[in-house]
Amino acid sequence: MKALRYLNPGVLKTDEIDSPRCGAGEALVRVHAAGICGSDMAIFAGKHPRARPPLIMGHEFAGEIVELVAGDAGTELAVGDRVTAYPLLMCGKCWACRNGVSHVCRDLKLIGIDRDGAFAEYVNVPLELLVKFPDRFSFDQGALIEPLAVGVHALDMAGTPDWQNAAVVGCGPIGLLVAFCLQQAGVRNLLISDIAPQRLERAAGLGIPVLDSARDDLADRVIRMSGGEGADIVFECAGSASAALQTSDLVRPRGKIIMVSVHKEPHPVDLRAITFKEISIIGTRVYTPADYEMALQMLPNLPYQDIISHRVDLDHGADGFDIMGQAADACKVIINTDT
Ligand SMILES: [Zn+2]
Ligand SMILES: [Zn+2]
Incomplete structure (x- = not known):
């Protein structure tokens, strides 16, 4: 063969x-x-x-x-x-x-x-x-189905989707699929960011609000979109040091940071912000068989x-x-x- x-x-x-x-x-x-x-x-x-x-x-x-x-x-x-x-x-x-x-x-x-x-x-x-x-x-x-199941798992690990607003950092395939899962879960106040305009164009074509973080201030936009408090939940899908460090600026007190990307090195996070805002950082890895079943159900959309x-x-x-x-x-x- x-x-x-x-x-x-x-x-x-x-x-x-x-x-x-x-x-x-x-x-x-x-x-x-x-x-x-x-x-x-x-x-x-x-x-x-x-x-x-x-x-x-x-x-x-x-x-x-x-x-x-x-x-x-x-x-x-x-x-x-x-x-x-x-x-x-x-x-x-x-x-x-x-x-x-x-x-x-x-x-x-x-x-x-x-x-x-x-x-x-x-x-x-x-x-x-x-x-x-x-x-x-x-x-x-x-x-x-496999990469979609990664998105399904990230949302599952995030718990009940009672949040009003969500930010996705990183607009690669996984960021896009996480944003798609958020759309399917009915989260309307949504934002995806990246530094590559071509990637953002693709997301915008899917009806996802985008922000070019090379040109505009991501934290500023997320704070404004969430009534001055920060997002209820942030999905880290970029895998970069700067993204890891910035996540705690984007989330409100008692908010959640869901780590979806695989960081190849131990990147720093702002532990003071994590403590002061009582932020939860949740790690996620691959998927469960149940996530695969859910991904299969979502496939037609x-x-x-x-x-x-x-x-x-x-x-x-x-x-x-x-x-x-x-x-x-x-x-x-x-x-x-x-x-
Ligand atoms: Zn893979
Ligand atoms: Zn084992």
């Missing part, structure tokens, strides 16, 4: 390699669409703590089951089903695994990071991780055509990474593996 492989930091190559074999309790999935994620960019840059070359990345994907070997547990899945994967591999033994929050497993691993993923014609997936979706959804839509900015085929998979890293208008870049 054809596969895009990470061979060294900065080196990706599309090669012809052996297709994976399907063992008991596994399915072979013919991949049709797979999204490039921020964590794939970190692997490509050689900055991911676990990923080791040679590796086929890709954990947000959709395809069709072409072969299946039911294990002792049996399965309701069948050849021909459209599926995506809940790509988390847990240890099953640690405190998190024993207490119903295995998505924060002490030894959490992912398909496409710790074992081969979906930037290939075929991927091998344990049956219990496959999530079937209806044929009426396209594979592009199916590939967006998702303006996925506007979230996907670029498509490349497997032969040009490396170009997809260049686009993600360099194109000012990049949002979700999809590798379509059957073109």
Whole structure:
């Protein structure tokens, strides 16, 4: 099969390699669409703590089951089903695994990071991780269930949406999807910020109020939008040091800061402001199976055509990474593996 492989930091190559074999309790999935994620960019840059070359990345994907070997547990899945994967591999033994929050497993691993993923014609997936979706959804839509579930999880971790106003810092794919979830939850007093005008244009096209924080004062606008007090809730989706530090200026007393982006370094936060305003900072990581179900329910409303900015085929998979890293208008870049 054809596969895009990470061979060294900065080196990706599309090669012809052996297709994976399907063992008991596994399915072979013919991949049709797979999204490039921020964590794939970190692997490509050689900055991911676990990923080791040679590796086929890709954990947000959709395809069709072409072969299946039911294990002792049996399965309701069948050849021909459209599926995506809940790509988390847990240890099953640690405190998190024993207490119903295995998505924060002490030894959490992912398909496409710790074992081969979906930037290939075929991927091998344990049956219990496959999530079937209806044929009426396209594979592009199916590939967006994973990042959408990140947004769903962020809102779930935020608790009851009784807030009147919310700010989203960072207008990448995850920021956009968090804002979409807020729209779906009925939060009307909403603002998303970024320093890249092209990203903001995309958000504005989705009906989300935007602020260019390179030109305008974000804190000032958020304070004004919330009647002088600060937002009820702030979602940090930028992953930058400046964004982390500023969040406490944006939120009102007793407000919440939801950390959605993965900070690669221990960035400072203003602990004095956190104390004085009794702010809650809530960490969020990936998603639970319930978040996947919710994402699937929300899929019909998702303006996925506007979230996907670029498509490349497997032969040009490396170009997809260049686009993600360099194109000012990049949002979700999809590798379509059957073109
Ligand atoms: Zn991802
Ligand atoms: Zn565990």
